[in-house]
Amino acid sequence: MARRIAQVVSIVFVVAATAGCRASAPARFYTLASTASTDGAPAANYAVTVGPVTVPASVDRPQFVVQVAPNRVALDEFNRWVAPLDESIARAVAGNLAVLLGTPRVATAPLANFDPAYRVTIAVQRFDSIPGDAVVIDAVWTIRNVANGGTRSGRTVAREAVQGEGFEALAAAHSRALANVSGDIAAAIRAEAGSHGVLGVAR
Numbered sequence: 001m002a003r004r005i006a007q008v009v010s011i012v013f014v015v016a017a018t019a020g021c022r023a024s025a026p027a028r029f030y031t032l033a034s035t036a037s038t039d040g041a042p043a044a045n046y047a048v049t050v051g052p053v054t055v056p057a058s059v060d061r062p063q064f065v066v067q068v069a070p071n072r073v074a075l076d077e078f079n080r081w082v083a084p085l086d087e088s089i090a091r092a093v094a095g096n097l098a099v100l101l102g103t104p105r106v107a108t109a110p111l112a113n114f115d116p117a118y119r120v121t122i123a124v125q126r127f128d129s130i131p132g133d134a135v136v137i138d139a140v141w142t143i144r145n146v147a148n149g150g151t152r153s154g155r156t157v158a159r160e161a162v163q164g165e166g167f168e169a170l171a172a173a174h175s176r177a178l179a180n181v182s183g184d185i186a187a188a189i190r191a192e193a194g195s196h197g198v199l200g201v202a203r
Contacts, residue, residue, distance in 0.1 A: 029082040030064075030171040034095025036179040036186075043102030046117035046193060050094040051109035053086040053122045060085060064167055066129045079167040089124065092175060096182030101189065118189055119144045122181075126157075129170050134161050137177040143188050152188045156181045 059065045062084075063075040081088060090108040097120075098106040107114055126138035142153045158177035162169045 025078055027078050027080050028167065029080050030167060031082050032088045032092040032171065032178060033175040034092050034099065034179070035175050036096035036099045036182050038099055038102065041100075041102065041190065044105075044190070044193065045103070047103075047105035047107075047115060048094075048097055048101065048118045048120060048189065049107055049109040049111065049114065049116040050097065050120045050122070051090045053090045053093075053124065055085045055089070055124045055127055059127045064129060064170065066131050066170070076167070085127065089122065089178060092178045093120070093122065093182050093185065096179050097186055097189075100182060100186035117146055118192070119146060120185055120189075122185075127174070129174070130162070131167075131170060132162060132165060134159055135170060135173040135177055137174065137181060139181050141181070141185050141188075143185065143192060145192055150192070152192050154184055154188055156184045 058073070061075070062080040063077055064079045064081070065073050065075055068074045087108070094106045094108050098104055107116075109116075109119065121142050121144070123140045124137065125140060126136055128134075128136040130136075136157070136159045138155070138157045140153070140155045142151055144151050158180035160173040160177040160180075162173045164172075
């Protein structure tokens with residue numbers, strides 16, 4: 001009987017120790033990067049702000065939200081975004097637009113003493129993460145011409161295969177997807193600028 005009790009106590013101790021190690025494991029933090037490359041188009045001579053950006057409530061949290069079944073997701077407490085997703089998306093898109101438009105005059109909104117010619121707002125409809133498979137970003141975006149109030153809107157659905165394992169690969173795939181979204185936005189800004197004769201070489 002004493003031996004049986006000792007075995008039970010030993011099992012409980014191992015389980016508790018394993019749980020404790022998991023609970024004390026350090027969290028890993030990830031960010032979104034600007035990955036767009038220049039297409040050789042003439043540089044812009046106007047300023048652009050990006051924001052606000054909205055994201056679905058289901059992913060508006062520090063933890064990675066990953067799809068584990070067609071109708072089921074999981075939150076990973078030990079793999080997190082280093083900043084709120086809306087802010088990270090705005091920064092990544094702004095960085096992409098700076099490259100695509102060939103100008104450093106791109107910033108996230110709001111920014112004091114920055115007078116943009118165009119304001120970009122983005123409403124993310126989907127921000128799906130499927131480990132080992134793909135990510136999907138479905139974004140509706142609007143460009144507003146500050147001078148005349150004119151707008152251009154569009155929708156980009158970007159799916160990127162996950163190249164590798166783990167959460168770093170998911171973050172990298174989301175960054176590539178945002179570069180695709182940014183490409184469509186940059187093209188719309190150039191079209192709007194060209195229609196008003198303000199496209200030119202950066203000063």
